[in-house]
Amino acid sequence: MLERRDKMTLKDKYAIVGVGHTRIGKVPEMSDYGLQVEAAKRAMDDAGLKKTDIDGMITHSHMLGGIRVHHQRVAQRLGMDTAFGVSISTGGATSCVMAQLAAAAIEAGFCHTVLCVHGDKALTRGGETHDGDREFGPEFGLFGAAAVHAFGATRHMHEYGTTHDHLGAIAVACRKHAQLNPHAQIRKPMSLQDYHDSAWIVWPYHMLDCCLRSDGAAAFIVTSAERARDLRTRPVYIMGMGRANNSRGPYHGDHMIETGGKASGEQAFRMAGITPRDIDVAQIYDCFTYIAMVTLEDYGFCKKGEGGPFVSGGRVELGGELPINTSGGMLSEGYVEGMLQIVEGVRQMRGECGPRQVKDAEIGIVSGNGGNAVCHSTLILRR
Amino acid sequence: MSEYTKPLPMPAEDSVPFWNAARRHELSLQKCGTCGAFRFPPAPVCPECTELGGEWARLSGRGRIFSFVVFHRAYHKGFEKELPYAVAVVELEEGPRLVSNIIGIAPDKLRCDMKVEAVFEDVTPDCSLPKFKPA
Numbered sequence: 001m002l003e004r005r006d007k008m009t010l011k012d013k014y015a016i017v018g019v020g021h022t023r024i025g026k027v028p029e030m031s032d033y034g035l036q037v038e039a040a041k042r043a044m045d046d047a048g049l050k051k052t053d054i055d056g057m058i059t060h061s062h063m064l065g066g067i068r069v070h071h072q073r074v075a076q077r078l079g080m081d082t083a084f085g086v087s088i089s090t091g092g093a094t095s096c097v098m099a100q101l102a103a104a105a106i107e108a109g110f111c112h113t114v115l116c117v118h119g120d121k122a123l124t125r126g127g128e129t130h131d132g133d134r135e136f137g138p139e140f141g142l143f144g145a146a147a148v149h150a151f152g153a154t155r156h157m158h159e160y161g162t163t164h165d166h167l168g169a170i171a172v173a174c175r176k177h178a179q180l181n182p183h184a185q186i187r188k189p190m191s192l193q194d195y196h197d198s199a200w201i202v203w204p205y206h207m208l209d210c211c212l213r214s215d216g217a218a219a220f221i222v223t224s225a226e227r228a229r230d231l232r233t234r235p236v237y238i239m240g241m242g243r244a245n246n247s248r249g250p251y252h253g254d255h256m257i258e259t260g261g262k263a264s265g266e267q268a269f270r271m272a273g274i275t276p277r278d279i280d281v282a283q284i285y286d287c288f289t290y291i292a293m294v295t296l297e298d299y300g301f302c303k304k305g306e307g308g309p310f311v312s313g314g315r316v317e318l319g320g321e322l323p324i325n326t327s328g329g330m331l332s333e334g335y336v337e338g339m340l341q342i343v344e345g346v347r348q349m350r351g352e353c354g355p356r357q358v359k360d361a362e363i364g365i366v367s368g369n370g371g372n373a374v375c376h377s378t379l380i381l382r383r
Numbered sequence: 384m385s386e387y388t389k390p391l392p393m394p395a396e397d398s399v400p401f402w403n404a405a406r407r408h409e410l411s412l413q414k415c416g417t418c419g420a421f422r423f424p425p426a427p428v429c430p431e432c433t434e435l436g437g438e439w440a441r442l443s444g445r446g447r448i449f450s451f452v453v454f455h456r457a458y459h460k461g462f463e464k465e466l467p468y469a470v471a472v473v474e475l476e477e478g479p480r481l482v483s484n485i486i487g488i489a490p491d492k493l494r495c496d497m498k499v500e501a502v503f504e505d506v507t508p509d510c511s512l513p514k515f516k517p518a
Binding site for chain 1: 389392395450453456459468481
């Protein structure tokens, strides 16, 4: 039985061989498909692959509700035939799950090289991104993703004494890193006092606790380690994978203060055969500062409840013990629902990040968190 | 009588008895006939033991604030005049947690674990909303 389990591990069998993204921010002149197709092309060029080299596609898009075969529409515009094509969503956990599903599809023999794409026009389009509930929420004034995530922060503050200084440290780190990224949507300097002074959206969230809204798309390409070795770009191997959901809901049990990251992180570390101490750089899904902080706890970088002190004092900034969100995160680089976290995670492993490169980075972790704090996914990447 | 401009609940088929009970100023949920658990939201199956069925039963109305948030921006015009207003996740004595408002106390005085009890607000002739006040 043990032998069979070893043979089944996907550790290091698959690699990300191309990444790309469009301009991030306000891109009124491009359509959803335009952004998605441009990101796909950039990833293909990065990998040195032609459309005929790709036979799988997985997409995620806000258009999924109305356009169920979104992957086909993207493939059509790229002039691509795909043996394996699917459009999925697990909210903000989708991006890391796309990489895992790509690996699983290749492992199963459904295809050999998979293009994963997500893009949105949220900033230009405006409005709320999530469909509203019809009862047990709106009638009491409960609207939007921020509020559902904010309940967790209130409870965490109550149970552990977490403060706004702690949450602000994450916002400050991401902005500092964004300033080193010419593509970042917001690069204006921000101090901890600026964070405290920013308007309340839904207490305990300030505006600067909340991720940006962006137009933009990003893509990455997954193939086997064998195929990757022949390509022009240095492959980045997927060393660990995890996924877990707090399926009983955001208000159930202790889900407000412990995310699916606990189980998802454990799986990824177990597959990779490493511990949190081995991680050199982390791209942590920061829809809200609180979610980034609690994810670090759940991954075991610190004890439950100690996330606040852990992220303080520069520990999560470049030059600190565990730099996070080195391109600015969703808080300052832009929101493409977790895709830019994978793009930056890959680039850090390749050593391509210039002034924001973590020196000698060999192993990185990427998280995804979605569905209003209930779905979680994890990738561990290595050179 | 001035017009009620906030959203009204649009009950799913499963939820109709909940809202009928609320109109009678009663807090009622389904109690599983097999394992005894109360469930929320209303549903045909018990999420604890997966058995079908369950009878609607009245709850004590007592609970605690498990968590809360305070809106400072109006996502809906009907709430503009109430800013800032709080929304709470209330944990009922019987177990389920549901979303509601806490009345009779300023948002900045709310605390997690504060004991509360259910009250009912008749917002239209056909609809009453279960809310909570400090106990």
